[in-house]
Amino acid sequence: MVVKIDDVAKVAGVSKTTVSRVLNNRGYLSEKTIKKVHDAIDYLNYQPNAVARQLYKKETKLVGLIFPTVDNPFFGELVAELEKRLFDAGFKVLIGNSMNDPEKEETYLKELISNQVDGLIVGAQNIGIDEYHNANLPVVAIDRVMNEDIPVISSDNYMGGKLATELLINSGAKHIINTDGPRNLETPAHRRRDAYEDVMKDHGLDPHTCLIDFNWDMDQKAKAVQEIFTEYPEVDGIFATNDIDAALIWQTATKLGYKIPDDLKIVGYDGSNTTRMLLPELTTIQQPVEEMATAAVKTLIQRIDGKKTDLEQTIPVKVWQGQSI
Amino acid sequence: MVVKIDDVAKVAGVSKTTVSRVLNNRGYLSEKTIKKVHDAIDYLNYQPNAVARQLYKKETKLVGLIFPTVDNPFFGELVAELEKRLFDAGFKVLIGNSMNDPEKEETYLKELISNQVDGLIVGAQNIGIDEYHNANLPVVAIDRVMNEDIPVISSDNYMGGKLATELLINSGAKHIINTDGPRNLETPAHRRRDAYEDVMKDHGLDPHTCLIDFNWDMDQKAKAVQEIFTEYPEVDGIFATNDIDAALIWQTATKLGYKIPDDLKIVGYDGSNTTRMLLPELTTIQQPVEEMATAAVKTLIQRIDGKKTDLEQTIPVKVWQGQSI
DNA sequence: GTGAAAGCGCTAACAT
DNA sequence: ATGTTAGCGCTTTCAC
Numbered sequence: 001m002v003v004k005i006d007d008v009a010k011v012a013g014v015s016k017t018t019v020s021r022v023l024n025n026r027g028y029l030s031e032k033t034i035k036k037v038h039d040a041i042d043y044l045n046y047q048p049n050a051v052a053r054q055l056y057k058k059e060t061k062l063v064g065l066i067f068p069t070v071d072n073p074f075f076g077e078l079v080a081e082l083e084k085r086l087f088d089a090g091f092k093v094l095i096g097n098s099m100n101d102p103e104k105e106e107t108y109l110k111e112l113i114s115n116q117v118d119g120l121i122v123g124a125q126n127i128g129i130d131e132y133h134n135a136n137l138p139v140v141a142i143d144r145v146m147n148e149d150i151p152v153i154s155s156d157n158y159m160g161g162k163l164a165t166e167l168l169i170n171s172g173a174k175h176i177i178n179t180d181g182p183r184n185l186e187t188p189a190h191r192r193r194d195a196y197e198d199v200m201k202d203h204g205l206d207p208h209t210c211l212i213d214f215n216w217d218m219d220q221k222a223k224a225v226q227e228i229f230t231e232y233p234e235v236d237g238i239f240a241t242n243d244i245d246a247a248l249i250w251q252t253a254t255k256l257g258y259k260i261p262d263d264l265k266i267v268g269y270d271g272s273n274t275t276r277m278l279l280p281e282l283t284t285i286q287q288p289v290e291e292m293a294t295a296a297v298k299t300l301i302q303r304i305d306g307k308k309t310d311l312e313q314t315i316p317v318k319v320w321q322g323q324s325i
Numbered sequence: 326m327v328v329k330i331d332d333v334a335k336v337a338g339v340s341k342t343t344v345s346r347v348l349n350n351r352g353y354l355s356e357k358t359i360k361k362v363h364d365a366i367d368y369l370n371y372q373p374n375a376v377a378r379q380l381y382k383k384e385t386k387l388v389g390l391i392f393p394t395v396d397n398p399f400f401g402e403l404v405a406e407l408e409k410r411l412f413d414a415g416f417k418v419l420i421g422n423s424m425n426d427p428e429k430e431e432t433y434l435k436e437l438i439s440n441q442v443d444g445l446i447v448g449a450q451n452i453g454i455d456e457y458h459n460a461n462l463p464v465v466a467i468d469r470v471m472n473e474d475i476p477v478i479s480s481d482n483y484m485g486g487k488l489a490t491e492l493l494i495n496s497g498a499k500h501i502i503n504t505d506g507p508r509n510l511e512t513p514a515h516r517r518r519d520a521y522e523d524v525m526k527d528h529g530l531d532p533h534t535c536l537i538d539f540n541w542d543m544d545q546k547a548k549a550v551q552e553i554f555t556e557y558p559e560v561d562g563i564f565a566t567n568d569i570d571a572a573l574i575w576q577t578a579t580k581l582g583y584k585i586p587d588d589l590k591i592v593g594y595d596g597s598n599t600t601r602m603l604l605p606e607l608t609t610i611q612q613p614v615e616e617m618a619t620a621a622v623k624t625l626i627q628r629i630d631g632k633k634t635d636l637e638q639t640i641p642v643k644v645w646q647g648q649s650i
Numbered sequence: 651g652t653g654a655a656a657g658c659g660c661t662a663a664c665a666t
Numbered sequence: 667a668t669g670t671t672a673g674c675g676c677t678t679t680c681a682c
Binding site (some may be wrong): 004005006016017020021023024025027048049050051052053054055056057 | 658660661
């Protein structure tokens, strides 16, 4: 049998209240009692049952993370950074990889609520906003538009799009193509494309965006990339909305005989640790993952503590200078 | 206030026992009662409290994952695949990124036990084996040596090391260097190096292994890589123990003027999705992440169900043909 | 077919 | 300074 608080009380010769007090450092305890209890705990190798405590306290010290997947340089780093900060703040992490499947996302939302998580950090959003709103739970969104009650942490997507487009134009590109995910997914990431279109027009250039869905498998993406080159043979610059797509574009272009950056200039987006490690040659807009994680965790904890918070926080991006422009 | 089972009972005009029976599909219920209860549940938007259920049932449907970090192509993919399969089997995932910090790993182990997880899948191991053994909990290890009671799932590390070394030798390399993590960390990954040494000796070649610790930051790793080239100027082949190191070696070599694969041949290890996406040119030994995840989850569930399982499962590796040999 | 009551392991009023 | 007792929300035996 597993050791419980009563067993400790018996061995220490005190009541379980006293043991509970020692465990939680609460109330008046004599030194002698404290020692007796600690000895009994060590002797029995007692581990308090967090579930029982959670039931009483109505607080689990659990935070749910709903993200598309952790198998991606950007989300992997983001989740790792969130986890680190939540751990330091005394929270454990329940993970929910939605794979951009609305059904899975909804199941996770329900189960995390059922598991009484103290809060949610959400970077996926394919289901109705209302479901999160009705959760009646502190929620913080990362790069997703939720609703008026849910704070959103974003990097400065518009500035990122502007920087990327200007880098391409300043390095001499004239026929610049942009890639973006489906417009019906309401995410601030589309501001990158908005900026691209604005900057292009300001320079008297024609903007063209090609759809590459985050959810597509590699074959589908590869096909879409191929089409860019057949549809726009004069292309000499591409601003990809993430580094994975940028890498695929680079490879495809190389196979087609383009020299990077002489014939084609490429700017990516995300600039995660892994990308900078595996493909440092790619010039890309770096999202400030650490700062975003810090802001998200700080905001969530403020919400959990019942405080008001900013509803929108935008964090500056940086440029990673590779050799692709 | 949050809705509980008593509220549902009241609205449906039945006892909470009956509501519980409806929720769990247990015992005899009349169609009429079932409908009344479902109506009340819908009306009140009732979500059962999983914590209360867990306390009674002593089963949480939670699995703890202890891994160094999710911000890494290999571990990110592995955790994602584990999560997928655990979700399908009805388990949620509590994540613990140990960052290879023994203290953090121990804290996580304790807290996951305290949270009454039904089982543990472990891919980090810097603390004493006994602590896992004493957990008195179903545990499955991935690529870590635990103890005689804890099943270990590994890819065929020896075969991987053999294949890598043979690829290098067959493509003409004579002065082949290997990289490996610290030997004091007891992991089956060292079999890669054992194979390298055996194959080298079989071919009458001198094996040399350079230490690159997984935990080092990029600067430390870069320094170690630089030293390979100063210490072994005649080097014409490198077998790196993971793709991140291989990428760093590639970059460093290129800066030093080596042409890959003409002057220097490189074989990496892991071959995760992300690597194959960002750096498909790297020839590498692919770990069968999906099969490893399947085996780990299957084995863990068998253990949870009290069944005996194999203590060692080794899964074949594949070669990813890039252009670096 | 349904309900009353006990209990899962813990914490916190309230007593002493 | 420490113990008694009730109760967190649920499931399940036992009774009817």
